Amino acid sequence: MQRLIKTVFPAAAGITFAIGVLALAAPHAIAHGDKAHTKTNQPISTEVHPWGRQGDPKKVTRTINISMTDNMRFTPDAINVKQGETIRFVVNNRGKLMHEMVIGTKEELAKHAEQMKKHPNMEHDEPYMAHVATGKKVDLVWHFSNPGAFEFACLIAGHFEAGMKGKIVVAAKP
Numbered sequence: 001m002q003r004l005i006k007t008v009f010p011a012a013a014g015i016t017f018a019i020g021v022l023a024l025a026a027p028h029a030i031a032h033g034d035k036a037h038t039k040t041n042q043p044i045s046t047e048v049h050p051w052g053r054q055g056d057p058k059k060v061t062r063t064i065n066i067s068m069t070d071n072m073r074f075t076p077d078a079i080n081v082k083q084g085e086t087i088r089f090v091v092n093n094r095g096k097l098m099h100e101m102v103i104g105t106k107e108e109l110a111k112h113a114e115q116m117k118k119h120p121n122m123e124h125d126e127p128y129m130a131h132v133a134t135g136k137k138v139d140l141v142w143h144f145s146n147p148g149a150f151e152f153a154c155l156i157a158g159h160f161e162a163g164m165k166g167k168i169v170v171a172a173k174p
């Protein structure tokens with residue numbers, strides 16, 4: 001951490017400033033250690049996608065448990081939500097392999113899966129993804145702002161091809 005501060009703020013940074021930065025960084029670091037890879041301790045992304053945007057954990061309207069297994073299936077693999085809902089997906093990896101849940105359009109996911117096949121070690125992390133190690137649970141909070149038919153998938157090379165995907169239908173607000 002201190003090395004980082006030195007790198008980012010070479011000569012100028014006074015001690016007061018450094019303390020301030022440490023104080024800001026500390027709660028995040030502690031929280032992150034508590035619950036690895038949770039999306040809830042980071043600022044909420046304002047990026048908007050056709051399938052919605054990152055949800056505010058304080059505005060969750062419903063929790064949906066998703067389990068992932070080594071037979072390359074999600075349970076449930078079909079989800080119905082209403083436009084405007086903020087869903088907390090609790091993504092549970094019941095397998096021995098690494099799995100992930102990535103939300104997107106059918107086209108977007110297929111394109112991304114193709115890239116993952118070419119570069120299996122490619123690191124990717126976005127608010128609409130949850131990477132889950134064996135035996136772990138990760139929260140993914142997502143706001144479905146647009147109606148339509150979307151999908152979710154595990155893009156780990158081979159998993160997508162084996163059919164590790166599901167459907168999300170977002171019903172238009174009446």
Ligand SMILES: [Cu+2]
Binds near residue numbers: 159
């Ligand atoms: Cu998988």
